[in-house]
Amino acid sequence: MRYRHFALASLSALALSGCAVGPDYAASSPRPASSGPFISAGDPAFAAAPLPADWWRLYNDPVLDTLVAEALAANTDVRQAVARIERARAGLRGARGDRLPQGSVGAGASYGRVPESQVPAGADRQDWSYDAGIDVAYEVDLFARVSRGVEAARADLAASEAEADAVRVMVVADTTRAYADAASGAARLRVAREIVELLSQSLELTRKRHAAGLESGLAVARIATLRDQRAADIPALEAARAAALFRLATLTGRAPAELPPIAGERSIVLEIEQAIPIGDGATLLARRPDIRSAERRLAADTARIGVATADLYPRITLGGSLGSTGPDIGDIFTGGPLRWLVGSLLNWSFPNQEAIRARIDAAEADTQGSLAAFDGAVLTALEETETALSNYVHAIERRAALQSASQEAERAARIVRAQQREGTTNSLDRLDAERTLAEARAQLAAQDAEVSRAQVDVFRALGGGWS
Numbered sequence: 458m459r460y461r462h463f464a465l466a467s468l469s470a471l472a473l474s475g476c477a478v479g480p481d482y483a484a485s486s487p488r489p490a491s492s493g494p495f496i497s498a499g500d501p502a503f504a505a506a507p508l509p510a511d512w513w514r515l516y517n518d519p520v521l522d523t524l525v526a527e528a529l530a531a532n533t534d535v536r537q538a539v540a541r542i543e544r545a546r547a548g549l550r551g552a553r554g555d556r557l558p559q560g561s562v563g564a565g566a567s568y569g570r571v572p573e574s575q576v577p578a579g580a581d582r583q584d585w586s587y588d589a590g591i592d593v594a595y596e597v598d599l600f601a602r603v604s605r606g607v608e609a610a611r612a613d614l615a616a617s618e619a620e621a622d623a624v625r626v627m628v629v630a631d632t633t634r635a636y637a638d639a640a641s642g643a644a645r646l647r648v649a650r651e652i653v654e655l656l657s658q659s660l661e662l663t664r665k666r667h668a669a670g671l672e673s674g675l676a677v678a679r680i681a682t683l684r685d686q687r688a689a690d691i692p693a694l695e696a697a698r699a700a701a702l703f704r705l706a707t708l709t710g711r712a713p714a715e716l717p718p719i720a721g722e723r724s725i726v727l728e729i730e731q732a733i734p735i736g737d738g739a740t741l742l743a744r745r746p747d748i749r750s751a752e753r754r755l756a757a758d759t760a761r762i763g764v765a766t767a768d769l770y771p772r773i774t775l776g777g778s779l780g781s782t783g784p785d786i787g788d789i790f791t792g793g794p795l796r797w798l799v800g801s802l803l804n805w806s807f808p809n810q811e812a813i814r815a816r817i818d819a820a821e822a823d824t825q826g827s828l829a830a831f832d833g834a835v836l837t838a839l840e841e842t843e844t845a846l847s848n849y850v851h852a853i854e855r856r857a858a859l860q861s862a863s864q865e866a867e868r869a870a871r872i873v874r875a876q877q878r879e880g881t882t883n884s885l886d887r888l889d890a891e892r893t894l895a896e897a898r899a900q901l902a903a904q905d906a907e908v909s910r911a912q913v914d915v916f917r918a919l920g921g922g923w924s
Contacts, residue, residue, distance in 0.1 A: 479763020531710025590780025642698025676884030
């Protein structure tokens, strides 16, 4: 009869174990407008094809490919993100472990005295006592408290993996941009030195004309001032290029002195001449790791509502114990002093459940916050992408205008130089033409660098850089 009562109680508990409480998570659907084409999608600079994961290979630069691979392997931010994944994976293993029976083994020895009434005649009242036993307990997953915990831990792990992917996106983009800035810096330095060289030639010619009485000392001073002003730009450009290389070393997990010289040898602006594949809003939302992370955090917080809600209901634990106690170590392994028991335990926080309901309210508030964070991540992704696309288009347009201006300034400077050699123009016209040319070439070089940066910003906004 006793076994029958225990079996009935166990079967009843198992029958109840399928009654999951708390809301079942359903993935949020973005607004229809979020999945359509981008506003700038019709521009010739872009293609409708989806962005490849290894977008940096579109530059066809083996040095960049190597640097990106090294950054993904050695970057300290990536290593931290991987460590967070391992922590979340351990949390999932712990949550799954709650589904299994929990056991413990204990053994002890004590020396003491017992009352005379409890000692058989002729036995010692003071003696050693030895005890050993095994306890096993299993929580019946009433209302899916444990299952909801596993669900939350699984979503936390997926969120950590998505966050690691977001770090990889950032690291790839930052590495490419640092490499591009170093290349652009070298290109701008080349232009700056060419400008200084041209102005030095003009200064030399003006000094000769001054010595021949054809130019005033004021003309010499003016062209020398312009030459020195442009020469003063060179140290700042060198410092900016060095900073880009130092940043590149850090991104690849190196000290600045350890960066290989080949990383700084490129002197041509890094840019893809072909149309950039950008896809549409739907592919963006599916690709961006920050959106996936926010969605998984929302799923985890939704599951935690179920964990908190399950505490409103009874918790049943099935358990058993097997042990032995005796006055000698050898006695505990014999059948005489053997003890055992099986049974079930009911725990129920009732009737005061205010603390539990407070935890449920807190979990629901966390879920609402995570929902808002997910919606915000979608909007931010769209904003960043549309902004990056627009900036890239306008950067190309501005560069086209500066290219035209530079060509006209070059033509005007050639005309004025020829006129000065023929004596048909004055030094002021020559100075103005040289200043205009120097500014136009410097602006064009700076805009080339800006186009390169804007291109990398597009790739970053699109979420490329992970597989």
